[in-house]
Amino acid sequence: MPLRLGSIGDGVERMVEILAAEERSQWVERAQRLLHDADPGDLKAKLRDRRTRVPWLVAIPVSSMDDVFGAPDCPSYFSVVAADGSSVPPDRHSPARFYVLNTGRAILTYGERPSAVLDASAQFHFQMEDLYLYPSAGSFPIEGARLSAKMAVAELRGLREATERTETPVAALRDGSLILWGLQNEDSRVQQRFLREFLECLDDFQNAGVPVVGYTSLPGARDVVNSLRVWLCQAEAIDCANCSSPEAMDSCKALVTILDRQLFGFLKAGERSDIFESTSAILSEYGDHRIQFFYLNVDGEVVRIEAPQWVMHDSQMVDFVHSVLCDQCRRSGVHPPYPPALQEAHEQAVISITDRRLVEDMVDRALARRGIVFTRSAKDRSKRRRAV
Amino acid sequence: MRVGEIVESNSTGFVCESYELNRPPALGSLVKVHVGEARDLYGVVCYGETGSLDPGRRAVRRSTDEVYDHQVYRESPQLEHVLRTEFTSVAVGIVERGIVVQGLPSLPPPLHFSVHTCSSEETILFTENLYYFRLLLRASGPVAVEQLLAANVREVYIERGSDEEWLREAAREAASLLKHDYDRLMAVLYAIQPVR
Numbered sequence: 001m002p003l004r005l006g007s008i009g010d011g012v013e014r015m016v017e018i019l020a021a022e023e024r025s026q027w028v029e030r031a032q033r034l035l036h037d038a039d040p041g042d043l044k045a046k047l048r049d050r051r052t053r054v055p056w057l058v059a060i061p062v063s064s065m066d067d068v069f070g071a072p073d074c075p076s077y078f079s080v081v082a083a084d085g086s087s088v089p090p091d092r093h094s095p096a097r098f099y100v101l102n103t104g105r106a107i108l109t110y111g112e113r114p115s116a117v118l119d120a121s122a123q124f125h126f127q128m129e130d131l132y133l134y135p136s137a138g139s140f141p142i143e144g145a146r147l148s149a150k151m152a153v154a155e156l157r158g159l160r161e162a163t164e165r166t167e168t169p170v171a172a173l174r175d176g177s178l179i180l181w182g183l184q185n186e187d188s189r190v191q192q193r194f195l196r197e198f199l200e201c202l203d204d205f206q207n208a209g210v211p212v213v214g215y216t217s218l219p220g221a222r223d224v225v226n227s228l229r230v231w232l233c234q235a236e237a238i239d240c241a242n243c244s245s246p247e248a249m250d251s252c253k254a255l256v257t258i259l260d261r262q263l264f265g266f267l268k269a270g271e272r273s274d275i276f277e278s279t280s281a282i283l284s285e286y287g288d289h290r291i292q293f294f295y296l297n298v299d300g301e302v303v304r305i306e307a308p309q310w311v312m313h314d315s316q317m318v319d320f321v322h323s324v325l326c327d328q329c330r331r332s333g334v335h336p337p338y339p340p341a342l343q344e345a346h347e348q349a350v351i352s353i354t355d356r357r358l359v360e361d362m363v364d365r366a367l368a369r370r371g372i373v374f375t376r377s378a379k380d381r382s383k384r385r386r387a388v
Numbered sequence: 389m390r391v392g393e394i395v396e397s398n399s400t401g402f403v404c405e406s407y408e409l410n411r412p413p414a415l416g417s418l419v420k421v422h423v424g425e426a427r428d429l430y431g432v433v434c435y436g437e438t439g440s441l442d443p444g445r446r447a448v449r450r451s452t453d454e455v456y457d458h459q460v461y462r463e464s465p466q467l468e469h470v471l472r473t474e475f476t477s478v479a480v481g482i483v484e485r486g487i488v489v490q491g492l493p494s495l496p497p498p499l500h501f502s503v504h505t506c507s508s509e510e511t512i513l514f515t516e517n518l519y520y521f522r523l524l525l526r527a528s529g530p531v532a533v534e535q536l537l538a539a540n541v542r543e544v545y546i547e548r549g550s551d552e553e554w555l556r557e558a559a560r561e562a563a564s565l566l567k568h569d570y571d572r573l574m575a576v577l578y579a580i581q582p583v584r
Contacts, residue, residue: 116469118466333449341466344466347442
């Protein structure tokens with residue numbers, strides 16, 4: 001049955017009214033003033049004080065709150081390597097349990113001898129040890145957040161291998177966050193397993209001196225805004241249910257509607273914010289690779305750039321990454337811009353609906369050749385045939 | 389010289405992906421496909437185009453005041469991998485052990501086979517007879533058939549070392565075939581006139 005749009009239309013109108021409200025833009029300006037006025041030292045101390053017990057995800061300023069850094073000059077000869085992944089997840093309606101990971105990569109070299117290498121590698125996983133974290137017990141099947149974590153590891157490995165093929169200064173880009181927040185709700189054994197592999201890859205990047213960054217377009221994070229809410233709060237321990245300051249509470253509630261990318265809307269094209277440290281719980285397991293981030297105006301949108309702290313502590317690496325990202329966005333053929341290396345890695349990685357069906361057919365045919373004719377679940381067949 | 393690979397094939401012609409971006413063989417030039425022992429299928433290039441490899445992605449403007457033309461490709465090296473040049477050829481005959489048979493082949497050329505340009509000697513041999521003009525004038529595609537015929541005559545004339553006698557014969561053949569279509573005939577004659 002078609003979706004009954006009539007009941008949705010009114011809601012859409014009301015939503016747009018709220019989004020377009022003038023007071024909302026005024027609140028962004030007030031938040032920016034708050035960012036300017038907040039003392040990074042005092043805020044850092046408050047955020048690190050265990051008594052504060054912050055109920056939100058916050059960002060700790062590394063240095064300043066609202067310093068701005070212009071794009072440094074880009075080197076004349078360098079490479080950008082990017083990786084992205086796509087998967088055919090296990091299908092419980094399928095006769096056989098398997099999944100496919102496809103890692104797309106792009107190696108773009110600029111300068112005297114420009115070149116490009118675009119490739120992808122597909123992995124078919126079907127053994128018990130691939131399907132379950134503990135195959136003998138058949139527990140912790142690789143699906144959902146665990147499959148995403150496995151994909152993240154595969155992407156990072158692919159990225160590392162690709163950087164080894166370059167002979168120039170190179171920046172490694174991954175689409176999205178470097179924080180495996182999806183593992184936060186997983187069993188500690190699951191976390192340890194995937195984190196070990198992920199962090200080993202980051203070790204390799206660090207040993208090779210190759211900066212690796214996560215690029216998030218249109219970020220929905222509000223870590224820095226949440227830090228400002230902590231700054232506003234007069235109480236020693238944050239307890240919103242018993243807030244004693246109505247004025248602070250109004251400001252606090254208004255800040256909830258603002259995103260970090262709006263807060264840093266004052267950045268001009270090419271400028272980046274100062275560096276902040278994420279406080280995601282999973283990062284307590286990251287050791288030397290704790291993730292820090294900054295916001296960057298790529299001339300069309302404010303994006304979030306994440307990197308391990310050893311990258312962010314090295315001003316040369318930060319400048320290199322900053323300049324390369326601005327250069328990538330300058331070379332983008334779309335607006336708002338998006339790094340061509342990431343775009344091509346995505347194009348290599350993407351698994352079309354046709355390809356997904358082909359994989360299913362290959363499995364079905366291979367089974368049939370051995371005389372094994374499984375049937376799909378009745379629900380799956382009813383969806384495919386859609387008989388009336 | 390190998391210039392492309394067949395990606396579509398049928399009884400009247402074949403579509404090839406060019407090995408070199410933006411450089412399909414010239415419109416009207418002769419190409420051949422090695423389809424068997426001493427047996428080549430000949431075609432005349434009737435259309436060429438360059439666009440995105442992925443039909444879901446369109447090429448977009450990338451030039452600026454400072455970066456344009458060839459520099460665009462240096463600035464965006466991935467373009468060589470995500471764009472492709474295709475050319476279409478109309479089948480015009482078979483050459484087997486040096487014997488030319490102008491007309492449609494009994495079988496379409498196999499998909500993924502290589503397409504080669506024709507040497508001057510091969511062009512001279514194939515174009516001794518002009519019966520294949522009839523196939524060009526019945527070709528379907530975006531290029532008007534009289535322009536296709538004219539392009540072929542120009543290419544062959546040059547490949548034959550500016551053979552004036554052949555050009556006159558080609559003009560007479562065109563006049564014979566288009567005697568009932570004055571406008572098309574004049575378009576051909578105008579276009580094949582050597583520039584002096």
